Amino acid sequence: MENRRSFLKKAALAGAGFSFLPKTLNLLTPAKPLFSLAQWSLHRAFHSGELAAVDFPLISKNQFDIDAVEYVNSFYADKKKDSAFWNEMLNKTKSEGVKNLLIMVDAEGELGNANSTARKQAVQNHFGWVDIAAKLGCHSIRVNAFGDENRTAIKSALVDGLGSLCEYSEKAKINVVIENHGLYSSDADFVVEVIKAVDNPYMGTLPDFGNWCTSELWGSTNGDSCKTAYDHLQGVKKFMPYAKGVSAKTYDFDAQGNQPKLDYKTMLQAVKDAGYSGHIGIEYEGGNLSEAEGIKASKRLIERLW
Numbered sequence: 001m002e003n004r005r006s007f008l009k010k011a012a013l014a015g016a017g018f019s020f021l022p023k024t025l026n027l028l029t030p031a032k033p034l035f036s037l038a039q040w041s042l043h044r045a046f047h048s049g050e051l052a053a054v055d056f057p058l059i060s061k062n063q064f065d066i067d068a069v070e071y072v073n074s075f076y077a078d079k080k081k082d083s084a085f086w087n088e089m090l091n092k093t094k095s096e097g098v099k100n101l102l103i104m105v106d107a108e109g110e111l112g113n114a115n116s117t118a119r120k121q122a123v124q125n126h127f128g129w130v131d132i133a134a135k136l137g138c139h140s141i142r143v144n145a146f147g148d149e150n151r152t153a154i155k156s157a158l159v160d161g162l163g164s165l166c167e168y169s170e171k172a173k174i175n176v177v178i179e180n181h182g183l184y185s186s187d188a189d190f191v192v193e194v195i196k197a198v199d200n201p202y203m204g205t206l207p208d209f210g211n212w213c214t215s216e217l218w219g220s221t222n223g224d225s226c227k228t229a230y231d232h233l234q235g236v237k238k239f240m241p242y243a244k245g246v247s248a249k250t251y252d253f254d255a256q257g258n259q260p261k262l263d264y265k266t267m268l269q270a271v272k273d274a275g276y277s278g279h280i281g282i283e284y285e286g287g288n289l290s291e292a293e294g295i296k297a298s299k300r301l302i303e304r305l306w
Contacts (some may be wrong), residue, residue, distance in 0.1 A: 003156075026096065029272045029276060032085065032303070033280045033302050036066060037295065038104070038247060038281045038283035039056055041295050042056070042059070042295075043291075045201045045291055049121065055191075056069060057069050057098040058092070058096060061098050064299070066282070067119065069097065069098060070103075070142075073105045079108075080132070081128065083126060084087060086136065089136075095134070100137050101245065102177070102245060103136075103138060103141050105144075109121055109127050110156045111143060111144070111145065111147070112146055112161055113147050114147060114148070114177050119160065123165050126141065127168055130165075133174050139244060140206070141174060142206050143178060144185060151156050155194055159198055163198045167200075176203055177203075177245065179206040179211070180207065180230075181217075182216050182219030183215075184215045187214055192238055192239075204242045206243065206247055208283070209232065209239060209267050210249035210262060213251075214230055215227040215229075217301060220285070222252075222261065233263055237274075243274070245278055245279060246278065246279070246281060247281045247283050248280050249283050250262075252289075254289060257304075264302075268302065268306060280302060283298075
């Protein structure tokens, strides 16, 4: 009988083609990084109205020469049930040669809520974004592993909530990926335990190079507010066997164009060592450069170190 490891490996290779690649297949890692752009990199411009969310795919390609995009659902909250809008987005991205990769889903309820009714509602709230992701040709939705319980209780709740969501998403061949976003979700050992317990080939991770703070919601390790943090290099290494994507977070740049708070060279090497062949999602979150310049600086940094 096929064991779980064999099943997951085959499923991942047949599906997204990103995860569970042994080191002997590292030649699959592209010689140059494949870039995608996380919409959050431009969140200030979208929130202020300087840019329109409907134009995001074209902005990514025309301004930054990046032809793969990662959406943030909060910019389209009023379009969740608007099929015509998403058909328009699909046609626009197809005509411009832009790939839709994933949707980052926030504010749809806690998948690890101890209250079964609230948890079930949170799962159902995510269904619409699974459907939109499938329509757009994405491979994943990114979710948050949040809940207010202790470690044992939240693990049980998350296994139930995420398991139910994956049962729905696998019908559409959409992955459900956990990003380290603070608290227990930034404890890589905890997340791996949850993924193994869910035991579904469509359950995975989106390792973020930052966001390893375990004492703060959203997990930012920028600034001085974080009291406890998981080691970012070890976190990336432990997430990579389950990765369906990679979020290359950047904060403020130094004069040499490096990230003083993040060991970027070693983390990128960990991505390559895992045999990862998917996109590297740029997510600039710094303040010493404009959002546009921060995206460009992030791209240069990754190209230089890759």
